[in-house]
Amino acid sequence: MSSAQFLHCQHAHCESGVTSNLLQHEGIHISEPMAFGIGAGIFFAHLPFVKVSGTPGTTFRTWPGAIFKRVTQRLHIDIHTERFRTPEKAMHALDNVLAAGKPVGMLSSVYYLPYLPEAFRFHFNAHNIVAYGKEGNEYLISDPVMEDVTRIAPEDLAKARFAKGTPEPRGFMYYIKSVPQTVNFERAIQAGIKQTCFFMLSPPLPWFGNKAIFLLAKKIKQYPHKLPPRKAALYLGNIIRMQEEIGTGGGGFRFLYAAFLQEAGEMMKRDDLLEYSKELTTIGDAWRNFAYHAARLMKDRKSDLVNFDELSELLHKCGEMEKDLFTRMSKIKW
Amino acid sequence: MNVNEVPQDPKDFREGDKIKKVVYAVDKEGHYTNVTSAGWEAENFATKQAWDAIDEEMAETIERVRKGEVSPILYFMQKSLMDISILAKYAGKWQWQVKRHMKPAVFKKLSPAMLQTYARIFNITVDELTGFGK
Incomplete structure (x- = not known):
């Protein structure tokens, strides 16, 4: 098994990266942005009542596992997914699939992956990695956020696959069983864009989709009145990290999605998609600008209240631009 | 973001400079391409702050353990970046x-047995757990 071959490519985001790498391995050429777009990966949610290490949960992407599932469904690829009750069963099943020569995708906790720098190792349980072989006791790992392939000891991998918290991976693993002769990207792209617009615009609850951006803007306005300065700074810091640091490709996945729109526009020869891509790039820049100013505000905790209002205004604008963009995209005639 | 605007601010704490991550940016012809980035001042600051907050909390907890106000479990929980719900x-x-x-x-x-369970969770020995702060 030591001769296992896997073409590892570094990507911005773990799940779309794993999806792209696994499909490439089966001979389907799909870029990371393409996987992200077809899998309708872009999203927004802000859940003030769900505290993640003491700060309100904010996410810029859809829930873990969704991208791989949607991409394979839309391209009619046959996959197998499985969760387990015990680490023993999970590791045994992994060994069996690897022995059959299939690379396997897995959910894991960043905290238990020793090869990652300490700076990134928080209890984040939805990190996707691929195991593509075993050498002696060690597993050969392709982690899409790393420049190169790496290895991990079985005890560490078992811990990472059975981390507790929210969400719990419970040893979740997935692999591709077979691929069709030809795949139709155009239909998949349409379905992906339609779903993205639906998820952004339609949730009637204030915590999900485009509405949540306005909710967060409103909350930020209240931070200086409701929170001690230290807490307000931590809350802002968490938003910045979710937007920029956790493998988003910059601007809270907006650039990644803009790259998808561009690739889709070129593939389908549609100028409107290219135009939307450009617009989303501008919106991504606005998000970066928001993060930049949020960081400035964090640095100087004693800033006067006006600044929080201005910051809220910057975010509000991002929300409005996206609302406008996704509303028009939802009306695209295919 | 244009390719030449991709920030390269090194993450010079806790091995953060071991990885260069991928970001997407637009080149001169308006094409999207992926570029590696060492990091960005804004995000580096936010991450550093999160770590500093944990360090401050741990320093406070050490004092409280010494004074006999709390047990070492709180300290090692913070050190393992957990909260009570995860630890439970x-x-x-x-x-x-x-x-x-x-x-x-x-x-x-x-x-x-319970001490052993905690020691295993925190990846330390029972003696390290019970002897902490003495």
């Missing part, structure tokens, strides 16, 4: 039970 899940206990174990008087009476 790992320990297989209710949150109120874990909170109780953080009282020094209760901690002293914990069974060897």
Whole structure:
């Protein structure tokens, strides 16, 4: 098994990266942005009542596992997914699939992956990695956020696959069983864009989709009145990290999605998609600008209240631009 | 973001400079391409702050353990970046039970098996756990 071959490519985001790498391995050429777009990966949610290490949960992407599932469904690829009750069963099943020569995708906790720098190792349980072989006791790992392939000891991998918290991976693993002769990207792209617009615009609850951006803007306005300065700074810091640091490709996945729109526009020869891509790039820049100013505000905790209002205004604008963009995209005639 | 605007601010703490991550940016012809970035000042600052907050919390906790106000479990929980809900899940206990174990008087009476469980979760020995702060 030591001769296992896997073409590892570094990507911005773990799940779309794993999806792209696994499909490439089966001979389907799909870029990371393409996987992200077809899998309708872009999203927004802000859940003030769900505290993640003491700060309100904010996410810029859809829930873990969704991208791989949607991409394979839309391209009619046959996959197998499985969760387990015990680490023993999970590791045994992994060994069996690897022995059959299939690379396997897995959910894991960043905290238990020793090869990652300490700076990134928080209890984040939805990190996707691929195991593509075993050498002696060690597993050969392709982690899409790393420049190169790496290895991990079985005890560490078992811990990472059975981390507790929210969400719990419970040893979740997935692999591709077979691929069709030809795949139709155009239909998949349409379905992906339609779903993205639906998820952004339609949730009637204030915590999900485009509405949540306005909710967060409103909350930020209240931070200086409701929170001690230290807490307000931590809350802002968490938003910045979710937007920029956790493998988003910059601007809270907006650039990644803009790259998808561009690739889709070129593939389908549609100028409107290219135009939307450009617009989303501008919106991504606005998000970066928001993060930049949020960081400035964090640095100087004693800033006067006006600044929080201005910051809220910057975010509000991002929300409005996206609302406008996704509303028009939802009306695209295919 | 244009390719030449991709920030390269090194993340010079906790091995953060070991990885260069990928970001997407637009080149001169308006094409999207992926570029590696060492990091960005804004995000570096936010991450550093999160770590500093943990360090500050741990420093406070060490004092409290020494004074006998809380048990070492609180310290090692913070050191492992956990909160009570996560720790309770790992320990297989209710949150109120874990909170109780953080009282020094209760901690002293914990069974060897329970101490062993905590030591395993924190990846330390039982002696390191019980001897902490003495």
